[in-house]
Amino acid sequence: MMHNYRIGIDVGGTHTDAVILDQEFNVISETKQQTTTDVSTGIYHAVKEVLDSSNVPKDQINYAMLGTTHCTNAIVERKRLNNVGVIRIGAPATLGIKPLVGVPDDLRNILGQHVHIVRGGHEFDGRTIAELDTEKIYEIAHDLKGKVDSVAITSVFSPVSTEHEYEAYNILQEVLGDDVSLSVSSEIGSVGLLERENATILNAAVVNVARSTADGFINALKKEGVDAKVFFGQNDGTLMSVEYTVKYPILTIACGPTNSIRGASYLTNQSDALVIDVGGTTTDIGVLTGSFPRQSSLAVEIGGVRTNFRMPDITSVGIGGGTIVRENSDGTIKLGPDSVGYQLQEKALVFGGDTVTTTDIVVAKGLAQVGEPSHLSNLSEDFVDQAYRTLVENVEVAIEKMKTSAEPIPVILVGGGSILLPDELEGASVVHRPNNFGVANAIGSAIAQVSGQIERVFALDELGREATIEHAKQLAMNEAINAGASENDLEIVDFEDVPLAYLPGNATKIKAKAAGTLAE
Amino acid sequence: MRYLGKQEIEDIAIGAALLGTGGGGDPYIGKLMALQAIEEHGPIKLLDPEEVPDEAVIVPSAMMGAPTVMVEKIPSGEEAITAFESLKSNLSTEIYATMPIEAGGVNSLLPFALAARQGLPVIDSDGMGRAFPELQMVTFYLDGLSATPMVLSDEKGNGMVLNTINSVWAERLARGATIEMGGSVMLAIYPMTGEQMKSSSIRNSLSLEENIGRSIREAKEKNYNPVDSVLELTNGYELFQGKVKDINRKTESGFARGTATIEGIHHDKGKELELNFQNEHLMATADGELLCVTPDLIAVLDAETGMPITTEGLRYGARCIVIGMPCDEKWRTEQGIATAGPGYFGYDVNYTPVEQLNEQEGNHDA
Numbered sequence: 001m002m003h004n005y006r007i008g009i010d011v012g013g014t015h016t017d018a019v020i021l022d023q024e025f026n027v028i029s030e031t032k033q034q035t036t037t038d039v040s041t042g043i044y045h046a047v048k049e050v051l052d053s054s055n056v057p058k059d060q061i062n063y064a065m066l067g068t069t070h071c072t073n074a075i076v077e078r079k080r081l082n083n084v085g086v087i088r089i090g091a092p093a094t095l096g097i098k099p100l101v102g103v104p105d106d107l108r109n110i111l112g113q114h115v116h117i118v119r120g121g122h123e124f125d126g127r128t129i130a131e132l133d134t135e136k137i138y139e140i141a142h143d144l145k146g147k148v149d150s151v152a153i154t155s156v157f158s159p160v161s162t163e164h165e166y167e168a169y170n171i172l173q174e175v176l177g178d179d180v181s182l183s184v185s186s187e188i189g190s191v192g193l194l195e196r197e198n199a200t201i202l203n204a205a206v207v208n209v210a211r212s213t214a215d216g217f218i219n220a221l222k223k224e225g226v227d228a229k230v231f232f233g234q235n236d237g238t239l240m241s242v243e244y245t246v247k248y249p250i251l252t253i254a255c256g257p258t259n260s261i262r263g264a265s266y267l268t269n270q271s272d273a274l275v276i277d278v279g280g281t282t283t284d285i286g287v288l289t290g291s292f293p294r295q296s297s298l299a300v301e302i303g304g305v306r307t308n309f310r311m312p313d314i315t316s317v318g319i320g321g322g323t324i325v326r327e328n329s330d331g332t333i334k335l336g337p338d339s340v341g342y343q344l345q346e347k348a349l350v351f352g353g354d355t356v357t358t359t360d361i362v363v364a365k366g367l368a369q370v371g372e373p374s375h376l377s378n379l380s381e382d383f384v385d386q387a388y389r390t391l392v393e394n395v396e397v398a399i400e401k402m403k404t405s406a407e408p409i410p411v412i413l414v415g416g417g418s419i420l421l422p423d424e425l426e427g428a429s430v431v432h433r434p435n436n437f438g439v440a441n442a443i444g445s446a447i448a449q450v451s452g453q454i455e456r457v458f459a460l461d462e463l464g465r466e467a468t469i470e471h472a473k474q475l476a477m478n479e480a481i482n483a484g485a486s487e488n489d490l491e492i493v494d495f496e497d498v499p500l501a502y503l504p505g506n507a508t509k510i511k512a513k514a515a516g517t518l519a520e
Numbered sequence: 521m522r523y524l525g526k527q528e529i530e531d532i533a534i535g536a537a538l539l540g541t542g543g544g545g546d547p548y549i550g551k552l553m554a555l556q557a558i559e560e561h562g563p564i565k566l567l568d569p570e571e572v573p574d575e576a577v578i579v580p581s582a583m584m585g586a587p588t589v590m591v592e593k594i595p596s597g598e599e600a601i602t603a604f605e606s607l608k609s610n611l612s613t614e615i616y617a618t619m620p621i622e623a624g625g626v627n628s629l630l631p632f633a634l635a636a637r638q639g640l641p642v643i644d645s646d647g648m649g650r651a652f653p654e655l656q657m658v659t660f661y662l663d664g665l666s667a668t669p670m671v672l673s674d675e676k677g678n679g680m681v682l683n684t685i686n687s688v689w690a691e692r693l694a695r696g697a698t699i700e701m702g703g704s705v706m707l708a709i710y711p712m713t714g715e716q717m718k719s720s721s722i723r724n725s726l727s728l729e730e731n732i733g734r735s736i737r738e739a740k741e742k743n744y745n746p747v748d749s750v751l752e753l754t755n756g757y758e759l760f761q762g763k764v765k766d767i768n769r770k771t772e773s774g775f776a777r778g779t780a781t782i783e784g785i786h787h788d789k790g791k792e793l794e795l796n797f798q799n800e801h802l803m804a805t806a807d808g809e810l811l812c813v814t815p816d817l818i819a820v821l822d823a824e825t826g827m828p829i830t831t832e833g834l835r836y837g838a839r840c841i842v843i844g845m846p847c848d849e850k851w852r853t854e855q856g857i858a859t860a861g862p863g864y865f866g867y868d869v870n871y872t873p874v875e876q877l878n879e880q881e882g883n884h885d886a
Contacts, residue, residue, distance in 0.1 A: 093675040096553040096597035096633060123702045124589050129676065156593050193592045194552070401837040406765060 005056050006063040007221075007228065008446020009046055010259050010439075011035055013069070014280040014322075014342050015416070017442040018046035020054050020061070025266070025447055029054035030439045032416065034342050039070050040213070044220045051224055058225040063518060067233035067255040067445040070213045071206040075107075075253075075303040081205040082149035082181075084111050087140060087172075088197060089120040089164045090156035093129055099154075099197055104304040111201055114148055116140050120164045121156030126507065129156060132164045134171060141175035150204035151176070154185035154197040160509060161457065162186045181207045181247070186455065188250060188309055195308035202305060203250035210249030214242045229484070231450070235311055237262045237292050238451035238493075238515050241483055250309065253302060256441060257314045261286045261293045263444025264412040267434035273410040274402060274428070276395065277441070278417030281320040281339040283395060285402050286312055288412075292493070317398045321417030322348070325356045325387050333383075333390045349375045358420055361387045368419040396426045403427060414440035451493070451515040452479025457507050469497070469510065476512035481519075490516035521571055521641075523563035529554045529632065534736050534827070535729025536628035538750070541817050542831040543799035544625015544651030545587035549594060551629050557597070557636035564632050565641040567617060569723050572643060574715035576616035579607060580647065581631045584655070584672070584694055585704035590626070596675040599706035600634040603673040607708040610669050610681055619643040619717070621658050621710060623725035624651030630706070642726070647710070649722035649848045650817050653799045655694070656687035657860045659850045660710045663720040670694070670709040674701040722848045728753065736826045746826030747841050756845035757878045759804055759811045760793040761786050761823065764838045780834050782842065793842060795820070796867065797831045803867050804842060812844030813867065815851035815860045816874040819843050844874040 004023040009016065016035045020028040031049040036042040043066070051058065074080050086099050099115050100108045118140070120132035144151065151172055155164040165184050172182055183204040189196030210232075218230055231239035233255040234248075245252065260277040264270075271291040277284045287294040293312035300311045318337035322344045326334045340347040340355055347353035349360045350371030356379070362368045364376045364384045403409060411428035413421055414437045423431050436443060454475045458468045477490050494513035524532075533551040540547070558564065572578065581600050583590060608615055618631045623646040635642045647658035655667060667690040673679045680697055684690040690709075698705050712720070731753050739746030751758060762782040769778035777798045784791040784806075793811070796803040801818040804811045812818050820829045823839040850856055852873065858864065861871045 090593070092596045092598065092677070094594040094596065096595045097549065097556055101556050101559075102552045121593070123593070124586075125703075127702075129593070129702070191588070191592050193594055194549075397839075400763065401835075401839075404836050 003056075003060045005061045006065065006446050007047065007050065007061060007226070008065045008442045008444070009043060010067040010256055010441035010445045011039060011043065011069050012256055012279060012441065016042040016046045017439045018050040019436075019439050019442040019446055020050055020056055021443070021446050027436050027443065028056060030436060030442070032438065039068065039073065040216045040220070043068070043217060047220055047224060051226070059227070061226050061228050063231065064217070064221055064226065064228040065231045065233060065239060065445045065448060066217050067259045067441065068213060068252060069256065070209055071249045072253050072302070074206050074209045075202055075305075078106055078110060078303070080209050081110055082208050083113065083147065084201060084204045085114040085140070085144045085148040085151035086111070086116065086201055087137070087151060087153050087168060088117045089132060089154065089168060090129070090193070091117050091119045093121060093156055094193065097194065100201070102194065102306065103198065107303065107305065111205055114144060122158070122161040122164070124157055124160065126161050132167050134167065137168050137171045138175065141172050144180075145176060148180060150181040150183060150207045152183045152185070152197070152200040152204040154193070154200050156193060157191075158186040159191050183207075188248065190308060192308045195306050198305045199250055199307040199309040202302060202307065203248060206249045207246060210252070211246050214245060231448075231484075233259055233445050233448055236295075236451070237444070237448060239448045240451075244483065254311050254314070257284050257286055258293050258312045259444035259448070260284070260414055260441040261288050261312065261444065262291075262448060263440035263442070264288070264414045264434065265291050266443060266447050267414075267436060267440060268412050268432045270410055270412060270432065273412050273432075274399060275412045275414065276399075276418070276421065277415040278413070278420055279320045279415050280322045280341050280344065280417060281318070283317045283319050283398070283417070284314050285317070285398050286314045287402055287404075313402075315398050315402055317394055319358060319391055319394055319420070321357070321359050321420060323358045325358060325361060327383065333387045335387070335390055335394065358387075358391055361391065362420050367422070391420065392422060392425070395421060399425060399427045413437065449515040449517055450480055450483050450485035451513055452476055452481070452483050452485065453511070453513040454479060455509070455511040457509050460508050468508070472510040472512050473514070476514040480514040480516055484518055485514070485516035486519040488516070490514055521568070522566055524566050524632070525563045526555055526558055528730055529558065529629070531733030531737060532726060532729045533629060534733030535731070536624055537830070538732050538819050538821075538828040539628070539649070539725070539729060539817065540624035540651045540800070540828070540830070541819050542797055542801040542829070543653070544622065544627065546591070546830070547626050547629050549590055550626040550633070553595065553597065554629050554632035554636070557633040561636040561639070564636050566726065567641045567643050569643055569645050569718050569721065572617060572714040572717060574713065574718070576714040577611065577613050577711060578617055578619060578643065578714060578717045579604060579615050579708050579711045580621045581618050581634050582621045582627045582707045582709060583630055583704060584707050585698045587626060589703035593675070593702060593704060595704070595706060597633055597637060599673040599675050600630070600708070601638060602677065602679050603671040603706050603708035604634065604638070606671045606673070606679045606681060607669060607711060610671070611711060615640070616714065617641045617643050619645055619721070620726070621647040621660075622651050623649055623722070623729060627651075628726070628729065643717065643721070644726045645717065645721035645723045646725045647721055649725050650815075651800055652860055655691040655709070658710070659720050659722060659848070660712065661687050662850055662853065662855050662859065663716070665710055665712055665716060665720060667710050669711065670707055672697055672701065672705045672707055674705050722850070739826055747821060747843065750821070750826065751843060754845040756843045757874060758841060759818070759844045759878070760784060760791070760806060760842040761788050762793060762840065764834055764836055764840065765792070767834055767836065778831070782840065785839070795842065798865055799831065801831065802865055803862060803869070804844065810869055810872065811877055812874045813862045813869060813871060814865060815847040815856060815871075817845040817847060819845070844878065846874050
């Protein structure tokens with residue numbers, strides 16, 4: 001009998017997890033491998049291990065989903081970044097703060113080699129500030145030729161009118177051809193010029209990293225005899241094709257926490273809950289609302305750069321399974337923030353090491369069974385109790401921060417380190433511990449839906465409001481189907497319309513996003 | 521006289537957020553404009569009010585419009601210069617220095633960018649000692665100075681000179697023009713002499729912001745509690761410690777109005793604080809008892825870092841310390857209270873200074 005299997009992979013700071021699911025999403029095999037410095041080797045090990053430990057015929061693996069930190073790492077480490085051209089359309093406005101002012105100097109030196117500001121842009125109501133200086137765009141395009149890998153284009157109030165960004169896009173493409181990748185700000189961020197521009201520049205900077213990651217992943221699969229369709233996880237919990245990933249690599253940032261939230265939702269069948277993912281070094285707490293992660297409403301920093309693009313709202317506490325426990329001189333307990341990380345199996349007392357970790361504390365408390373408990377005989381009961389109380393209290397404070405009301409809500413515990421936490425937590429109505437909790441993130445990656453999105457200005461006078469909205473939703477659904485979504489359970493997951501005054505024809509900007517499961 | 525470099529501007533921006541009492545617009549844009557201007561033109565000269573000759577002409581600089589427009593359509597930096605040049609020729613005189621009309625929020629930082637570009641000094645004072653939402657809510661208005669002649673300029677090069685019968689008309693006409701000009705403009709406003717500045721402005725408010733910002737930064741670096749030194753610098757009171765339990769917002773006639781309920785922790789356990797805001801935090805009451813009300817200042821600080829939290833930044837579960845600080849004596853006159861006291865904002869309480877409200881209680885020490 002032919003089956004339809006899929007591989008899901010999630011790359012975290014400490015571990016790279018992989019799962020194989022069948023078409024009913026049952027977990028066939030799972031593995032946890034160490035994340036390697038180059039990331040790709042760890043992915044290869046995980047792919048190999050999860051295949052070897054299952055009897056799944058390789059030709060029946062049709063999909064492979066990857067949630068990865070390649071792009072985040074490139075930005076944080078300032079390595080392997082593209083030569084970027086930066087074009088801002090907005091003069092005479094905006095000259096008071098030039099592109100990349102406020103960005104850390106080391107990154108500014110790398111990304112700020114080819115910066116241009118040209119006349120153009122729009123007002124908040126869609127009127128033009130100035131006509132676009134197309135002659136200057138041609139001049140810049142010829143100047144950039146041969147010098148850059150990608151170009152970031154940002155125009156003032158492009159979330160209201162995309163006109164000037166696309167005019168510039170067309171000129172740049174005409175001159176530079178297909179070899180230079182173009183990133184357009186209105187497709188990446190919302191109102192807030194500097195933050196959107198920064199996100200667009202970062203996007204342009206990691207295009208090649210995304211491309212080589214995708215190639216590497218496809219090759220790793222091929223090497224193992226798997227010829228699957230490849231998808232990348234994005235930070236809203238949906239998948240994108242390789243072509244889309246290479247165009248919008250910035251959307252892969254923070255897909256890890258999103259995957260674990262979506263995986264936790266799937267494993268417990270909950271749509272509204274708090275998800276606590278305890279890793280080796282940190283505990284990430286996110287909020288599941290309507291089966292998707294709650295998005296942050298505040299400016300988000302990536303590698304020290306302020307951006308405003310959509311990100312899951314996550315709070316992190318420096319407590320994980322490898323967190324080092326110390327006693328302060330006044331007798332109080334200090335947890336971390338440093339961790340023994342992946343060296344837990346060598347350094348923790350319970351494994352014969354010499355470092356007191358949170359894992360030792362829960363084993364000493366009798367709440368978990370790993371390693372050799374007799375190694376813990378030197379820990380005083382008082383110390384253990386106090387350390388445990390501090391640990392739980394710190395997580396409870398973070399829970400309180402993330403909740404939106406005083407009502408207790410369900411809590412889902414996932415991640416390898418979740419054995420640290422008790423079955424009762426303040427603020428939680430119930431604590432769920434699903435099966436396969438250790439690889440919830442890889443499962444979240446594997447079960448993710450496919451999405452399609454449109455963002456366009458429509459003249460409501462032509463069709464009328466209702467019909468226009470329907471039309472826009474249909475366009476988004478078509479995009480999703482083109483990306484590989486099934487027609488059967490396609491849904492509009494995000495919709496926004498912004499009326500634009502001062503424009504003829506009752507113009508409205510509509511943004512619609514549709515998502516559905518992968519078509520078989 | 522002294523010079524301000526990048527670190528001073530960073531510190532002033534934190535102090536400006538604190539004196540912004542939850543509103544005033546994010547100082548971020550103003551800070552970056554000032555930093556770029558310093559990079560290009562060098563440090564900025566800061567004058568003590570006493571160093572300014574009586575007969576010198578002083579023109580404050582400020583932005584008007586929606587902060588949400590300014591974060592997208594960032595100023596070119598030329599607007600403020602156009603407005604200055606235009607007012608200069610209208611007055612047929614040289615301008616000696618500039619200053620903010622508002623300590624608190626984005627307007628506290630914007631004059632620095634102008635000053636750096638024009639080589640003008642900035643005077644260490646302002647017209648509010650905090651942030652307020654309307655043009656007439658300045659000490660210059662209380663002292664009978666005229667907001668006009670004033671000039672509004674946009675980045676396109678348009679300038680508009682206003683001569684109005686009073687500041688309320690200036691506010692009304694300028695608001696309308698601001699929308700037509702694209703939602704955010706720069707003003708050259710309240711031209712005055714050095715003598716008038718000395719008697720009417722609130723002195724050393726920029727140094728106060730800098731000291732507040734520095735103490736919060738150093739507290740963070742050295743890992744000690746920043747609130748005590750903020751209270752000492754501002755003669756303030758710790759009103760309440762708690763966590764945000766409920767927030768109720770609505771946008772009415774362009775203002776973000778609402779209330780936040782904060783549940784007490786530590787020595788305030790069992791009590792509840794209600795915080796009323798309209799762009800700025802305006803009134804704090806605990807279990808029906810008034811703790812602080814406008815024109816006195818109320819700031820909400822993050823309990824861990826001491827960093828000020830804006831009204832938009834208030835979120836359920838946030839642990840915070842609410843502090844009250846006395847306003848300048850000028851706001852405590854009959855006219856000051858009529859202009860920016862609780863009655864003007866629609867709160868049915870009588871103004872009582874924060875010192876009295878908290879000394880009577882006797883449980884909080886300055």
